[in-house]
Amino acid sequence: MWKFIGGMVVRRRSLPEVLAPAKISENNGGHDRKTSRKRSTFIKTVDRVSSSSPVKKIPHREPEPESNLSRNHKITSFFRRRTNEDVPCENTPPTSGKSEKSEAADAGTSRKAVNPISEQEPSPPPKSRRSKPKSARSTSKNQRSKSKTPSSSTVKLGTGPVSWRNSETARSSPNGDESDDDTVITEEKLRKIPTMIVVDPSIKRPFKYNERIRVVPKFEPSLPRGCGEAKKAEANGTWSRKRERKNAGEEREEVWPGIPDKKYGKRDEWTMNKADREAEEQADGPEKDRIMREIAERQWVAQALFECPDDPTQTKVLYEGWSSETMSTQLTDETNSTAPLVMMYRNIREKFLAKMKEEAEIRAIELMNALGRKISFEEALAKFFVQPPITSFSPSSRFWLYQDMDYFHSMQQKEHLLGPIWYMAMSNPEQLPPFYAYSSVNIVDKEAFDLCKNSLASLSTPDLIEKFYKHSTVFPGRKGVCSNSAGCKCNQRFNILYGHDSGMGRRMVDSGHVQVVKQIKHDSNGILDLADFRVSDLRVIMECSDECGCPHTCPRRRLQQGQTKPMVIYHEGEKGFGIRAAEGFKRGELICEYTGKMFVYNQAIVRTLPKHAQEYLNERSGKKDKKTTEEEMIEKPVDREEEIVKPVDTRKKRKPTSYQAGFSVMNDEIVICAGKEGNIARFANHSCEPNAAFFEVHSRRYVSDPLIPRVAIYATKDIALGEEVTVAYWDPTEQRKKTDIECRCGTASCMKFLPK
Numbered sequence: 001m002w003k004f005i006g007g008m009v010v011r012r013r014s015l016p017e018v019l020a021p022a023k024i025s026e027n028n029g030g031h032d033r034k035t036s037r038k039r040s041t042f043i044k045t046v047d048r049v050s051s052s053s054p055v056k057k058i059p060h061r062e063p064e065p066e067s068n069l070s071r072n073h074k075i076t077s078f079f080r081r082r083t084n085e086d087v088p089c090e091n092t093p094p095t096s097g098k099s100e101k102s103e104a105a106d107a108g109t110s111r112k113a114v115n116p117i118s119e120q121e122p123s124p125p126p127k128s129r130r131s132k133p134k135s136a137r138s139t140s141k142n143q144r145s146k147s148k149t150p151s152s153s154t155v156k157l158g159t160g161p162v163s164w165r166n167s168e169t170a171r172s173s174p175n176g177d178e179s180d181d182d183t184v185i186t187e188e189k190l191r192k193i194p195t196m197i198v199v200d201p202s203i204k205r206p207f208k209y210n211e212r213i214r215v216v217p218k219f220e221p222s223l224p225r226g227c228g229e230a231k232k233a234e235a236n237g238t239w240s241r242k243r244e245r246k247n248a249g250e251e252r253e254e255v256w257p258g259i260p261d262k263k264y265g266k267r268d269e270w271t272m273n274k275a276d277r278e279a280e281e282q283a284d285g286p287e288k289d290r291i292m293r294e295i296a297e298r299q300w301v302a303q304a305l306f307e308c309p310d311d312p313t314q315t316k317v318l319y320e321g322w323s324s325e326t327m328s329t330q331l332t333d334e335t336n337s338t339a340p341l342v343m344m345y346r347n348i349r350e351k352f353l354a355k356m357k358e359e360a361e362i363r364a365i366e367l368m369n370a371l372g373r374k375i376s377f378e379e380a381l382a383k384f385f386v387q388p389p390i391t392s393f394s395p396s397s398r399f400w401l402y403q404d405m406d407y408f409h410s411m412q413q414k415e416h417l418l419g420p421i422w423y424m425a426m427s428n429p430e431q432l433p434p435f436y437a438y439s440s441v442n443i444v445d446k447e448a449f450d451l452c453k454n455s456l457a458s459l460s461t462p463d464l465i466e467k468f469y470k471h472s473t474v475f476p477g478r479k480g481v482c483s484n485s486a487g488c489k490c491n492q493r494f495n496i497l498y499g500h501d502s503g504m505g506r507r508m509v510d511s512g513h514v515q516v517v518k519q520i521k522h523d524s525n526g527i528l529d530l531a532d533f534r535v536s537d538l539r540v541i542m543e544c545s546d547e548c549g550c551p552h553t554c555p556r557r558r559l560q561q562g563q564t565k566p567m568v569i570y571h572e573g574e575k576g577f578g579i580r581a582a583e584g585f586k587r588g589e590l591i592c593e594y595t596g597k598m599f600v601y602n603q604a605i606v607r608t609l610p611k612h613a614q615e616y617l618n619e620r621s622g623k624k625d626k627k628t629t630e631e632e633m634i635e636k637p638v639d640r641e642e643e644i645v646k647p648v649d650t651r652k653k654r655k656p657t658s659y660q661a662g663f664s665v666m667n668d669e670i671v672i673c674a675g676k677e678g679n680i681a682r683f684a685n686h687s688c689e690p691n692a693a694f695f696e697v698h699s700r701r702y703v704s705d706p707l708i709p710r711v712a713i714y715a716t717k718d719i720a721l722g723e724e725v726t727v728a729y730w731d732p733t734e735q736r737k738k739t740d741i742e743c744r745c746g747t748a749s750c751m752k753f754l755p756k
């Protein structure tokens, strides 16, 4: 078993199969085949679409060839989606060039509301026929709201320099109406943001433990809540993701958990246009006007924007729920105003890519010099940085799968008020993205939930004081960085639960030494004070909660505010994927949380075992109650992992994983496993000279919620834009058994092999 320093435990695994390269089928023969095969299905499914849907019931007829389609009609239905169709624009990779407006979006400057249509259209269509694109869901409300500063009752989350959340409030809306801005955080909204998902297989139907905690019989990855267009398309679309043959004889669906496997495609576009045209033709007078208005008012959700390098006034738009073959070209100024957040995402992505390219160019020159200039610069560069393979709009190109992962995972993040993420494999365009289900919160097994619910840490401070005051002499006062002017209760909590005055703050560590648990504190900007930080310290961060009386912007609630900065999951060659900063971090700044499935330790191991091993272990443990087993363990200490894993390892059936994190201080029975479900933190690679570390965090917004132990990654050094975020899986100063996995951290003090 490997140890992440600070109680993070990982277990060995081989590189997942999903990382193995596979061929992209660029010619997308499958698309046409599939759409024609599914045509009748679509006709059937549109019947079921509600009247509010833009999809209309239409008679079944043979499709007309593309060239015969009414151009005007397409323009009407799809927000002039074909207006610029003739503009030569390869869907080329994003570059660092930016328009003035996008610069403004980057800086988060507020802009006067603009009606993009009246401003940009040289010869505008009749008013009633104009439709407007909707920005990504993440900006849909934002789009509608006026540029406004939050009122005193609404506060913005996020600390430190510009975060995507900070800058987006400043945006204006093309419509200018005053509807609620989903980027302004109110207490009411916070109360409903999910904090965990509890899995209890014994229940039949999901229910709410409270406003933030849902109990489900099984965790099932699904599309994020706001993605209504994608959901509709998943039910009715005719384009579907192709199946991919990985190894001979083995077929696996190229359907990533939580990513739509069906979308609207060209055929649907044609069908909808045709239905519109027919409805329009058949109607008369006010009815005709109504239909035309309805068509004109349809909104499209922008999923991603791409630059046209030949013409910076144009931008390519990929729509949520639609395949890439239906992309359209729009005026950059329009997309700047109608989809400011998506534009901001594009700018962040481009800035990051420009940085990566710069780095790759330096490495390419180094390689050329090392090889005596036997290869050209272009060849050398291609070893480190390949432009995204968007030579065609073929929806089956792997590039579009990456775009979907970016969008749908970022939307999940958005749901939890967290920063956006991207996936990139710049040195190998054939690289498959990682195969796992995204979850911004922990998925807590019922047993772990009950354990946490009944733990001391879950008690309110008055209850803790009542229980423990007699055992403790010192409970230092209400000071700290907490923004409650009356003082903070949370140092008291720390002292009762983990302080050495309480008698619970001394722990035996692996080496057999006794260590004192250290409280790591924030400064008034939410930055950790890491003055005398050592990676091998036993440490806990104590956050404030509602019982403290401070607002949710309190610097002592940093993990509750979550990941504010954009991050990239970047393919690092032999190390697999890693995480990189798409914006710089200061030492002590929060990077993100480590989420995954949370289990009670023994059970966590047992459940990953093959059936026969599970049966054997369950049968054995069934004869003894839990207490006896634990007592036995204390009397005769055993390496729990050794004991449990051995029967399986000898049969060489189980693939070991390295995505498990354990707790040394808060609850050493609990494990977070991010092997199949988790967030970006699961990609943190090891370095012998890391720039970040794991911290156990005592964190909940509401004291009425059970306190589950949480893990955060904080920067322990300044991290620059584009730099990889790394942690130490074990204390490099400690002698440990080594595995045969070569460490590729590339640092001067590298131990050469990852530890056991």
Ligand SMILES: C[S@@+](CC[C@H](N)C(=O)[O-])C[C@H]1O[C@@H](n2cnc3c(N)ncnc32)[C@H](O)[C@@H]1O
Binding pocket: 010, 012, 013, 014, 015, 434, 574, 575, 576, 577, 578, 658, 659, 682, 683, 684, 685, 686, 687, 741, 742, 743, 744, 745
């Ligand atoms: C927690 S995962 C990190 C994410 C992983 N790279 C991925 O793509 O899913 C740990 C695994 O990453 C790889 N890894 C992490 N750090 C490494 C390093 N310094 N050198 C080589 N491989 C590394 C090893 O395969 C290890 O088992």
